[in-house]
Amino acid sequence: MTARLVDIAAQAGVSEATVSRVLNGKPGVAAATREAVLAALDVLGYERPVRLRRGTSAGLVGLITPELDNPIFPALAQVIGQALTRQGYTPVLATQTPGGSTEDELTEMLVDRGVAGIIFVSGLHADTTADMERYAALRAKGVPHVLVNGFSPKVDAPFVSTDDRAATQLAVRHLASLGHTRIGLAVGPRRFVPVVRKIEGFRLGLRERLGLSPAEADELVQHSLYTLEGGQAAATALIAKGCTGIVCASDMMALGAVRAAREQGLDVPRDISVVGFDDSPLIAFTDPPLTTIRQPVQAMGQATVRTLLEEIGGTPAPHSEFVFLPELVVRGSTASGRRGGSAPAVEPAS
Amino acid sequence: MTARLVDIAAQAGVSEATVSRVLNGKPGVAAATREAVLAALDVLGYERPVRLRRGTSAGLVGLITPELDNPIFPALAQVIGQALTRQGYTPVLATQTPGGSTEDELTEMLVDRGVAGIIFVSGLHADTTADMERYAALRAKGVPHVLVNGFSPKVDAPFVSTDDRAATQLAVRHLASLGHTRIGLAVGPRRFVPVVRKIEGFRLGLRERLGLSPAEADELVQHSLYTLEGGQAAATALIAKGCTGIVCASDMMALGAVRAAREQGLDVPRDISVVGFDDSPLIAFTDPPLTTIRQPVQAMGQATVRTLLEEIGGTPAPHSEFVFLPELVVRGSTASGRRGGSAPAVEPAS
DNA sequence: AAACGTCCCGAAAGACCTTGCGGGAAATTT
DNA sequence: AAATTTCCCGCAAGGTCTTTCGGGACGTTT
16 A cells, blocks of 8 residues: 555645655755655655656666675775765676676676666676677667776777786786796686786796797796685696796785795795785785785776766767776885796695 | 657557556466567666566575675675575675765665665664664565664664674683783774674673773773774774783774884784784785684675575564674784783884 | 357556646745 | 735646456367
């Protein structure tokens, strides 16, 4: 038994017409009367129609991320959420879960719920083996979207990314300047765009500083998972190959690398230098404080929102990739490498 | 120019009445006809009412958290999200933003979007000064909800909380066993339920181990913000009062406390022992590795989801508070306190 | 094969909301 | 203080959606 306009009118002591005007935000109602009607509304528990709310919230924007375990994702979500809120939009975060919601399901759900736009962070657009038709379909449905940290020429949408090539190049240069001559790269599966880009930057750096060929560089690339354990495994392999400097594709992996080194009785940074990627929150407080490549999260988040809003507003910027330059943050996990280039004499712990 | 029922009826080749029935999920429409109407709906861009969303997922569940900066919230969100996914529900995370979305706005948005239930984490139910009517209203609307880490006897809903009393008591016992005789507590604003509970546990611990009166204990409580900077400020004050052991209400605050100690040239744990709260991810990797009180996030998340599902399913458990016992995780930020109880002789760094 | 029942859908009436118009009160001007 | 203007609000005539009712199509039973 839902309340009707008549009931509200009676409660507020006005006519039906006035109530209707208030509910639709029409002019011609005195502020006091409007207040009275709104009060009566709440008294009777009347559900305000969406139109009335349009003033307060311009709409919903979906944000799809792969997980929340890596602190970079909550950090980005926070920045993007704040930027959206400032523009009057309400952010809704949907996280993929292994064995559960896929990106497509979440997208469909958000579209069904009438979102004004969607932001994909490290989604299937970053997977070179994925079908990019889904984004074309989304576009056909008229749902604006922006893709973060990934790229595919097949997709007609704006991209926002960190310059992964520059990132690894920066890391390699840093380690080389410290005297490291054997530098390894620990990254995720090869099918991801940021991974191949990081490898490119890695090759560039090794060629530039150590004169290694791409093939020689590839010997020093270890693929693994983006997790702590993944970093640990990759680092163990790289250390076995004699690396004294390890560049990791995420801070989580870097922590895993530190653990791997310690497990073998090696000290970071004395014996092994580790460079992370992301500069996640809290990462400055680790032991040792992690040297890492900072993604400009703030700038990227704001650019993403601005771009999406332009898409929504119908004044789309050119659909290119906005590339953000990362920054090397030197802290305590990197130090002078042993000269001479020989692998440290270690007997594995276990 | 919004599409009318007539238009849709024309597009679908049926009568207005049938369209109305479809839109309201009324019976008496053949499946094929229903499909046709829905198709016509999409063609004309008519926004479907939430009620008849495509039913691949059992439904949406909203999750409202205050922020994402403190890693405990993403961690909880991850656990709850996974548990929901396993049950066929889709989690949607909505985060409050300062100056933006309030809890009420987010709640309303989620209800409008037709969520099957809502989980509030550290929301207004934890604020003793907040009006609890909102939860009664939600209940009246038939939206099941579960409230995490907070409590109010005025609210008729299930609660899931960490035992804050036990937590601080545990921390105080630990520090006292290490020989600390001057122990401080750094917590958030007094109006929050977990804060008053932590203070109660703190008093209990100080009375039990050091024979202090509640009034004496209150002297050693410092209110601040839940952030790193808040912890730093509170710890600075507590150190000035001669405390050698500091119990913090979050890991972020504990990191702030460590920073405060170092700023004054003190070493953690040699001069000052710090105990955190949450056992957030990554916190084991800090320098020093933080001794902390672990919230049983996994168990709480699962219990929360189970309880919510029972509410949704119509077989509500008794609306009491499910209290989870926290666990002391001893790592490297606590050590023997100096005997004698005198404040350390320090000259402040700056 | 006829009779019956069930299911679906449209016509039309009714319920509900919106809006153009005019009256009247308060504020402002003369 | 009267005249004028402005602003609000209710009346009532629309417009839009919902629901009741009856008829027709199809399948089932006898």
